[in-house]
Amino acid sequence: ANASGLIERTITSRGMGDVSGGLSYRPLKETASRPDVVVNIRGKAPTGREPFGIELTEVEGSEGNLKIPSRLSTGSGVCGGAAGMSVLKTIDPMVVFGSFTYFHNFEHHFGDIDEAIGDQPGRARLGDAFQYGLGIAFALNDRTSLSTSFTQRFVRHARLRLDPADPAGIAHWQTVVGSEANVGALNLGATFSLSDRLTIVSNLSVGMTQDAPDMVFTIHAPYRF
Numbered sequence: 062a063n064a065s066g067l068i069e070r071t072i073t074s075r076g077m078g079d080v081s082g083g084l085s086y087r088p089l090k091e092t093a094s095r096p097d098v099v100v101n102i103r104g105k106a107p108t109g110r111e112p113f114g115i116e117l118t119e120v121e122g123s124e125g126n127l128k129i130p131s132r133l134s135t136g137s138g139v140c141g142g143a144a145g146m147s148v149l150k151t152i153d154p155m156v157v158f159g160s161f162t163y164f165h166n167f168e169h170h171f172g173d174i175d176e177a178i179g180d181q182p183g184r185a186r187l188g189d190a191f192q193y194g195l196g197i198a199f200a201l202n203d204r205t206s207l208s209t210s211f212t213q214r215f216v217r218h219a220r221l222r223l224d225p226a227d228p229a230g231i232a233h234w235q236t237v238v239g240s241e242a243n244v245g246a247l248n249l250g251a252t253f254s255l256s257d258r259l260t261i262v263s264n265l266s267v268g269m270t271q272d273a274p275d276m277v278f279t280i281h282a283p284y285r286f
Contacts, residue, residue: 068123074110074133081105083143085283096150101162103143107169109136113185114173130176139169139187156198158210164190174221182224183232188217188240196248204254209247211269216242242272258285 083103091097112134120127145162166187174183196210219240225232250264259282266277 068120068127070120070127070129072129072133074135076110076135078109079105079136079141080108091149091151096148099147099149101143101145101147105137105141105143107136107138107140109138110134111136111138111171113138113171113175114180115176116178117176137166137187138171139166139185141166141187145192154200156200156206158194158196158198160192160194162192164192164214174223184222184224186220186222186234188219190214190216198250198252206252208250208252210250211245211247212266213243213245213270216240216244216272243270244268244273245270246273246277259283260285 081103083101085099085101087097087099089095089098110132115130115132115134117128118131120129141164143162143164145160147158147160149156149158166189168184168186170182170184172182173180174185175181192212192214194210194212196208198206198208200206219237220234221237222232222234245268246266247269248264248266250262252263253261255261262281262283264279264281266274266279268275
C-alpha cells in the first residue's frame with residue numbers, strides 16, 4: 062500500500078515439478094490374528110525449478126513497500142528420500158489402517174542462494190519431516206472401495222550457509238525463520254481394481270492446518286509384480 066491507494070500484482074508459473082518414485086514390500090501377510098505390514102521406500106529427484114536465488118523486484122509505484130519474486134519455483138531443488146511402514150487390518154466390511162513415514166532431504170550447493178541482486182553461492186539443508194496417518198476404508202464390491210483418513214506431517218526448520226567471502230572466512234548455518242511446518246489434511250479416496258496387478262487410486266486432500274494446501278487431487282496407478 063502507499064499514499065495513493067493499494068497496489069496488487071499476481072504471479073503465475075507453469076513447469077515440471079520434482080519427479081519421485083518408490084517401491085513397497087509386504088513382509089507380513091494378514092492373518093486372523095495379525096495385520097498386513099507393508100514397508101516402502103521412495104526417492105525424489107530435483108527436476109523442478111529450485112526456490113533458491115530468486116531475486117525480489119520492486120513493484121513500480123509502490124514506493125518500496127511491495128516486492129515480488131522474479132519467478133516462481135516448481136520444486137525443492139534437492140534430492141530426497143523417504144522410508145515408512147503401513148499396517149492394515151480387515152474388520153469386515155471395513156479396513157482399518159495406519160502409517161508412519163520419515164522424510165530426509167540431502168544437503169545441496171547452489172550458485173545463488175539468497176534473494177538479493179547478484180549471485181551469492183551457498184549450501185542448503187531443507188528440514189527433514191515425519192508423517193503419520195490413520196484411516197478406514199469400506200469395500201463397495203470386490204473391485205471398488207472408498208476411504209477416509211487423516212494425515213499430519215511435521216517439518217523441521219530449513220538451514221542455509223553462505224559461502225565464505227575468502228578462503229580463511231568462516232560461514233555458519235542460519236535457520237530460515239518460518240520454514241518449519243505442521244501440515245494436516247483430511248483425505249477422501251476411491252480405489253478401483255482393474256486387474257489382479259493394476260489398481261487406480263484417487264484421492265482428494267483437504268487442508269486442515271494453516272500450512273496445508275487448501276485442496277489437492279491425485280491419481281496413482283500402482284502395479285504389483
